[in-house]
Amino acid sequence: MENSQANIQLEMNFNTPSGNRFRRCLDNGVFTVLFEHAAPGMELDDNDAAMRLAELEKIVLASREVPAALALTDRSFSDNARRAVDYATLLPEKNRNSHLIYLSGRNSSPETVQSLIAQAKNSNLANIIAVSGDSRLNEGCRDLKNMEFCESINTLRFIHENTTLQDFFAGATVNAHLSSAPALYSAMFKLIKKFNCGAEFAVTQAGFDMAQLDALRRYLTWRGYHQPLIARLMLLTPERVEKIIANALPGITISQDFLMMLEKELRFSASQFEAAQYRRLELQAAGCKLLGYSGIQIFGADTPSKMHIALERVGRALKEFTNLKCWEEEYKFYIARSDIAPADQHFYLFEDLLQGMPPENSTHALTEFRLPRQSFKSKLGDRARRFFFPDAGQQDAGERRWLKKLLAGCQSCENCRLPETQFYCPERCPKRLANGVCGGVRSNGECEVGNMPCVHVQIWHAAERNRQSDTLENKIIESGKNS
Numbered sequence: 298m299e300n301s302q303a304n305i306q307l308e309m310n311f312n313t314p315s316g317n318r319f320r321r322c323l324d325n326g327v328f329t330v331l332f333e334h335a336a337p338g339m340e341l342d343d344n345d346a347a348m349r350l351a352e353l354e355k356i357v358l359a360s361r362e363v364p365a366a367l368a369l370t371d372r373s374f375s376d377n378a379r380r381a382v383d384y385a386t387l388l389p390e391k392n393r394n395s396h397l398i399y400l401s402g403r404n405s406s407p408e409t410v411q412s413l414i415a416q417a418k419n420s421n422l423a424n425i426i427a428v429s430g431d432s433r434l435n436e437g438c439r440d441l442k443n444m445e446f447c448e449s450i451n452t453l454r455f456i457h458e459n460t461t462l463q464d465f466f467a468g469a470t471v472n473a474h475l476s477s478a479p480a481l482y483s484a485m486f487k488l489i490k491k492f493n494c495g496a497e498f499a500v501t502q503a504g505f506d507m508a509q510l511d512a513l514r515r516y517l518t519w520r521g522y523h524q525p526l527i528a529r530l531m532l533l534t535p536e537r538v539e540k541i542i543a544n545a546l547p548g549i550t551i552s553q554d555f556l557m558m559l560e561k562e563l564r565f566s567a568s569q570f571e572a573a574q575y576r577r578l579e580l581q582a583a584g585c586k587l588l589g590y591s592g593i594q595i596f597g598a599d600t601p602s603k604m605h606i607a608l609e610r611v612g613r614a615l616k617e618f619t620n621l622k623c624w625e626e627e628y629k630f631y632i633a634r635s636d637i638a639p640a641d642q643h644f645y646l647f648e649d650l651l652q653g654m655p656p657e658n659s660t661h662a663l664t665e666f667r668l669p670r671q672s673f674k675s676k677l678g679d680r681a682r683r684f685f686f687p688d689a690g691q692q693d694a695g696e697r698r699w700l701k702k703l704l705a706g707c708q709s710c711e712n713c714r715l716p717e718t719q720f721y722c723p724e725r726c727p728k729r730l731a732n733g734v735c736g737g738v739r740s741n742g743e744c745e746v747g748n749m750p751c752v753h754v755q756i757w758h759a760a761e762r763n764r765q766s767d768t769l770e771n772k773i774i775e776s777g778k779n780s
Contacts, residue, residue: 317394319424319497320466322364322592323498323525330582330611331368331397331527332357332604336384338377346379347387356604358395362612368500368594371401372430382413386420394423397468397594402447403430410447411455418462426468426500427452429728429735432746434545441727441746450487450494450732450773456459457495469496472548472736473513474504478644478666480742481733483757484515485646486770487733491703494773498525502548502736504533505555505577507584509626512646514589522600525591530581532597532607533574535563547737547745555637575606579614580628587621623650632745668761678704679759682720689713710777717774719759724777725752731774 322329334353337346350367371381385398398417402410411571417425427449432441439689449469456467469491470730475481488499501510517523531537531549538559540546551559582593598607618624628651648664671679682704685697694711699708701722705715708724713721714731723731727746734753737745742754760766 310596317423317464317466318364319366319395321363326591327364328586328590328615329527330357330360330363330365330608331592331594331597332365332598332607333368333370333529333594334599335370336379336381343387346384350384350387350607351603352601354392354396356390356601356608360608361567362608363615365608367396368426368501369396369398371399371428372403373629374433376404380413381424382417385417385422390421393421397424397426398422399426399428400452401428401430402449402452404444405430405447407447407451407455407602414452414456414462414465415753418465423464424466426470427456427496428470429730431547431729431735431737432623434543436746438727438744438746438749442729446514446728446730448730448732450491451776452590453491453494453496454522454773466497468498468500470500470502470736471513472502472504472734472738474502474506474509474548474550474740475738475741476506476509476644476740479754479757480738480740480751482766483644483734483751483753483769484736484738484767485513486757487753488517489520489522489770490732490773492522492524493770496524497660498527498591500527500594503529503531503546504549505551505581507581507588508637508650510585511588511592511650516646518589524563526589527592527594528585528590529594529596530578530585532578532595532603533559534597535570536680538563550740552637559621575610576631578607579617580624580631582611583614583618583624584628586615587618587624662683668758671762679720679762682715686713686715686720689715690717691746703745708777712775712777714774714777717768717772718757719763719765721752721756721759723752723756723774729777731776733769 319329332353337349354369357367369381369385372378381399385393385396388396399408400413402688414425429446429449450577453467453469456465458463471488471489472484491499501513514526540557541549541551551642562570565573585593595607598604618627644666645664648662685704689701690713692713694709694713698707698709701715705720705722706725707722710722710724723729727744729733734751735745738751738754739745742751743749746750757766757769760769
């Protein structure tokens with residue numbers, strides 16, 4: 298199909314098998330609905346897995362209200378599950394580029410990830426979203442340090458720099474629902490680094506704060522980044538509410554006000570509770586489109602019947618709300634006086650969110666944030682590390698090892714990167730990520746697996762104090778291992 302024909306027929310013929318339908322929708326500004334589906338375990342044989350996948354694919358490709366597709370997640374619940382790339386090969390080849398395939402770095406070496414990328418290319422799978430991978434309930438720091446995480450930035454850079462992968466449409470993730478300045482800015486800077494490494498679109502982590510989604514789009518536009526954004530929305534069940542409360546879903550938090558709203562809904566009948574969730578989904582979906590998002594990814598509509606209902610409700614909402622001001626009035630009436638952000642954290646990048654989009658030529662004023670006063674102990678530690686280790690990157694890794702361990706938490710890297718990371722050793726991250734926070738970082742700046750500060754939030758603080766925060770989005774930090 299010629300490009301001109303594709304552009305004309307795009308909104309009328311969503312199930313066209315030729316070309317990359319997912320990319321074409323995003324490139325042409327056609328709002329798209331993705332349904333998240335986790336690759337199953339190996340206990341399900343290939344025939345049964347293919348039948349399950351075919352049933353779901355039939356629903357999304359038949360959608361007439363809005364173009365829809367599948368988002369096949371990788372290692373979401375078990376390392377023994379099929380890899381998403383393997384699962385996607387059970388789809389008919391002509392339709393594979395209608396869907397989005399996740400590629401997780403959890404418990405995977407760079408060589409393993411690169412092998413999966415090669416497999417994706419050979420299987421005509423081009424829409425890849427790179428993630429570093431999450432922790433799971435009851436996993437601690439030691440558990441994560443005993444496995445390998447391939448950082449998403451390295452995956453994106455490999456795809457971008459490999460000339461044989463020019464047809465890939467690679468994306469990234471970002472947690473936009475963080476409500477403290479250090480964690481949020483660190484996440485923003487890492488997203489920009491991902492864009493600079495070749496990510497062509499981004500998917501947010503699940504959350505419920507529409508103001509933070511507004512802030513993300515405005516911030517990127519203000520910075521000159523116009524890549525398509527997809528908002529991940531969650532269709533809640535009582536069980537999922539309990540998991541959020543128990544921190545069993547990394548990176549997802551809810552405020553006390555919102556929890557009270559959910560507890561009120563839980564007192565409804567099962568059908569009334571479900572209806573309330575679909576109404577929330579309607580408002581979120583319409584809001585995302587009006588705020589400039591290119592689509593939504595729905596987590597929780599995991600059966601054919603739920604997918605049917607979700608498509609019908611989202612399609613209806615997109616017709617109901619065509620004006621941002623009308624949507625804002627309905628949304629604010631819906632949440633009433635509920636505070637979606639956690640009670641002790643209220644930071645937003647801009648002050649005038651959800652008040653209509655400002656003119657394109659207007660000046661965006663970032664919310665003022667003042668770094669907290671640094672303690673004497675912290676200040677002394679910073680100065681000591683900078684004094685003793687200014688040339689650590691050019692020295693033998695073993696030099697001053699015990700002093701580095703004492704002052705910087707040194708993990709005996711083969712390549713010391715202290716001068717590049719504000720003299721905080723990135724190996725202190727349980728996942729050994731070197732280029733910024735993961736999606737599981739908590740809003741208070743703590744690591745997702747324990748009551749300890751995220752080392753990348755500490756790096757952000759140090760960079761801000763030393764007016765070097767630009768390095769956090771411009772410089773790629775290499776692995777501490779010799780290649």
